[in-house]
Amino acid sequence: MAQALNLSISTSHSPKPLISRRSTPFATAISRFSLNKNPIKTSLFIRASASDPNPSILTSDNGVGSSAVQERAPFPLVSDSSSIEVDAVTEAELKENGFRSTRRTKLICTIGPATCKPEQLEALAVGGMNVARINMCHGTREWHREVIQRVRRLNEEKGYAVAIMMDTEGSEIHMGDLGGASSAKAEDGEIWTFSVRAFDSGLPERTINVNYDGFAEDVKVGDELLVDGGMVRFEVIEKIGPDVKCRCTDPGLLLPRANLTFWRDGSLVRERNAMLPTISSKDWLDIDFGIAEGVDFLAISFVKSAEVIKHLKSYIQARARDSDISVIAKIESIDSLRNLEEIIQASDGAMVARGDLGAQIPLEQVPSEQQKIVQVCRQLNKPVIVASQLLESMIEYPTPTRAEVADVSEAVRQRADALMLSGESAMGQFPEKALTVLRSVSLRIEKWWREEKLHEAMELPGIASSFADRISEEICNSAAKMANNLEVDAIFVYTKTGHMASLLSRCRPDCPIFAFTTTTSVRRRLNLQWGLIPFRLSFSDDMESNLNKTFSLLKARGMIKSGDLVISVSDMLQSIQVMNVP
Numbered sequence: 037m038a039q040a041l042n043l044s045i046s047t048s049h050s051p052k053p054l055i056s057r058r059s060t061p062f063a064t065a066i067s068r069f070s071l072n073k074n075p076i077k078t079s080l081f082i083r084a085s086a087s088d089p090n091p092s093i094l095t096s097d098n099g100v101g102s103s104a105v106q107e108r109a110p111f112p113l114v115s116d117s118s119s120i121e122v123d124a125v126t127e128a129e130l131k132e133n134g135f136r137s138t139r140r141t142k143l144i145c146t147i148g149p150a151t152c153k154p155e156q157l158e159a160l161a162v163g164g165m166n167v168a169r170i171n172m173c174h175g176t177r178e179w180h181r182e183v184i185q186r187v188r189r190l191n192e193e194k195g196y197a198v199a200i201m202m203d204t205e206g207s208e209i210h211m212g213d214l215g216g217a218s219s220a221k222a223e224d225g226e227i228w229t230f231s232v233r234a235f236d237s238g239l240p241e242r243t244i245n246v247n248y249d250g251f252a253e254d255v256k257v258g259d260e261l262l263v264d265g266g267m268v269r270f271e272v273i274e275k276i277g278p279d280v281k282c283r284c285t286d287p288g289l290l291l292p293r294a295n296l297t298f299w300r301d302g303s304l305v306r307e308r309n310a311m312l313p314t315i316s317s318k319d320w321l322d323i324d325f326g327i328a329e330g331v332d333f334l335a336i337s338f339v340k341s342a343e344v345i346k347h348l349k350s351y352i353q354a355r356a357r358d359s360d361i362s363v364i365a366k367i368e369s370i371d372s373l374r375n376l377e378e379i380i381q382a383s384d385g386a387m388v389a390r391g392d393l394g395a396q397i398p399l400e401q402v403p404s405e406q407q408k409i410v411q412v413c414r415q416l417n418k419p420v421i422v423a424s425q426l427l428e429s430m431i432e433y434p435t436p437t438r439a440e441v442a443d444v445s446e447a448v449r450q451r452a453d454a455l456m457l458s459g460e461s462a463m464g465q466f467p468e469k470a471l472t473v474l475r476s477v478s479l480r481i482e483k484w485w486r487e488e489k490l491h492e493a494m495e496l497p498g499i500a501s502s503f504a505d506r507i508s509e510e511i512c513n514s515a516a517k518m519a520n521n522l523e524v525d526a527i528f529v530y531t532k533t534g535h536m537a538s539l540l541s542r543c544r545p546d547c548p549i550f551a552f553t554t555t556t557s558v559r560r561r562l563n564l565q566w567g568l569i570p571f572r573l574s575f576s577d578d579m580e581s582n583l584n585k586t587f588s589l590l591k592a593r594g595m596i597k598s599g600d601l602v603i604s605v606s607d608m609l610q611s612i613q614v615m616n617v618p
């Protein structure tokens with residue numbers, strides 16, 4: 037499709053073009069209609085066939101100079117509005133504040149002891165949690181199953197659409213669980229023992245279990261031991277069989293199962309943990325559990341290569357034939373940075389897991405890696421999550437630091453798909469307040485960027501692997517551009533697989549995207565993607581009737597009103613339609 041597309045304009049019911057086969061640029065044709073203040077209904081049909089590989093675009097405008105829309109197609113008043121499903125929180129938000137102010141950045145909360153009760157989960161759902169994350173590093177499968185069931189129940193009974201993400205433990209080196217204590221303080225100069233021994237009768241004082249049997253063999257006297265990427269530091273002073281004696285050099289709070297890395301001569305010692313599998317035997321059991329429980333996303337810790345993702349995806353496909361669990365690659369190791377593009381290409385999304393990433397590369401390198409990962413994901417059309425320490429101080433305090441707010445703003449400004457709370461929501465004292473901060477900072481920054489038109493246009497390379505996909509991609513790119521130029525209120529997309537919705541999201545248009553999809557699982561998956569408002573709706577191949585149905589259902593619920601300008605696209609009919617809500 038190297039040459040200019042042929043453009044013709046016709047009424048949608050007359051196959052005879054008004055202006056035939058003229059090479060008119062999109063924008064010119066459209067601006068003619070945008071001047072018209074009568075109800076507008078404009079369609080661009082792109083048709084391609086095997087015999088005619090050059091698609092022709094037919095533009096229909098049955099609104100110009102007449103109120104043809106109402107005359108021709110009176111909209112049935114459907115009283116049964118229950119056949120459209122949307123997240124109750126989004127619905128309320130749309131009713132109160134209209135299209136423009138809906139939040140585009142999605143929010144994920146890690147669920148832990150501070151947020152696992154039904155009323156706590158509901159408070160997070162009301163506060164805008166789009167995805168609940170459970171971390172298999174902590175708690176039992178029973179505990180996690182209970183959380184999943186509570187979230188499901190909330191969705192069913194109260195109309196939320198919270199998706200579930202299960203995060204694997206991965207087989208990096210972790211501390212044990214501190215013998216039941218919720219934390220332990222390590223003071224400067226104290227001597228602590230890190231041991232691979234199993235202690236039957238409780239942990240001796242200042243002793244930490246290590247989960248990796250090779251630990252005592254691998255470390256050397258003089259190595260630096262970093263807990264949680266440097267939150268606490270030790271120096272190895274002596275090895276006695278399975279025990280490693282260390283002196284605390286940077287005091288701080290030790291948390292159960294915190295990650296451990298060791299450094300020698302200023303660089304990370306990775307030979308040994310490079311030998312550990314990305315997905316441990318425990319992880320495989322957890323993954324089976326996740327598949328059985330029907331989680332929406334599997335986040336894989338310490339991914340090193342695309343191979344492991346492909347392997348896992350084929351496993352999921354064999355185990356859960358009808359399910360479409362998305363696999364999210366967590367970028368948190370040196371290897372994952374090295375193989376970034378192929379890992380992201382193989383995955384359904386990625387997470388910038390800054391906690392462990394900051395333990396593997398110098399901290400000052402994390403921001404540029406974050407920006408790069410966000411950019412690669414956007415180019416490859418994969419959702420991206422920015423995670424860890426966004427509001428770390430809110431684990432203890434009710435207000436964030438200015439620096440934390442600046443960090444959240446930067447992730448929103450980069451237009452990451454989603455932001456994630458970890459300890460802030462899992463075990464912090466102010467989970468709801470932390471979520472409120474993410475929400476209000478997202479809204480404010482998104483608004484500022486739209487108003488000031490500050491977003492730089494990102495070069496979006498073609499990613500389609502077939503000609504049909506390429507048409508979808510062109511349609512979405514054009515629809516998003518038109519939406520910005522015409523300042524429409526919303527883009528509607530009718531999509532069975534969610535693909536067209538994600539292509540639109542990738543363009544990061546100024547208006548929200550209403551994504552109509554037929555299945556609950558696709559709808560929940562779209563929850564992770566920037567700017568999408570997912571609805572479940574049964575629809576047919578007849579776009580005219582789909583639109584009529586949608587308009588009446590949404591109007592009946594007060595979510596749109598007459599005169600709103602929308603652009604609609606679908607993956608059944610390759611067309612772009614522009615119209616006022618009748």
Ligand SMILES: Nc1ncnc2c1ncn2[C@@H]1O[C@H](COP(=O)(O)OP(=O)(O)OP(=O)(O)O)[C@@H](O)[C@H]1O
Pocket residue numbers: 146147148149171173174175203291292293294295337391392458459460462463
């Ligand atoms: N299910 C849980 N049960 C108990 N504590 C939890 C649970 N989930 C999280 N936490 C607590 O919240 C903290 C932050 O959670 P987070 O998910 O970021 O884990 P993490 O240990 O930092 O590891 P990861 O690198 O996998 O994110 C944990 O260190 C732990 O103390």
Ligand SMILES: CC(=O)C(=O)O
Pocket residue numbers: 337366368388389390391392393423424458
């Ligand atoms: C989220 C996570 O795993 C990390 O930041 O390390």
Ligand SMILES: [K+]
Pocket residue numbers: 171172173203204205206337
């Ligand atoms: K994890």
Ligand SMILES: [Mg+2]
Pocket residue numbers: 337368389391392
């Ligand atoms: Mg991690």
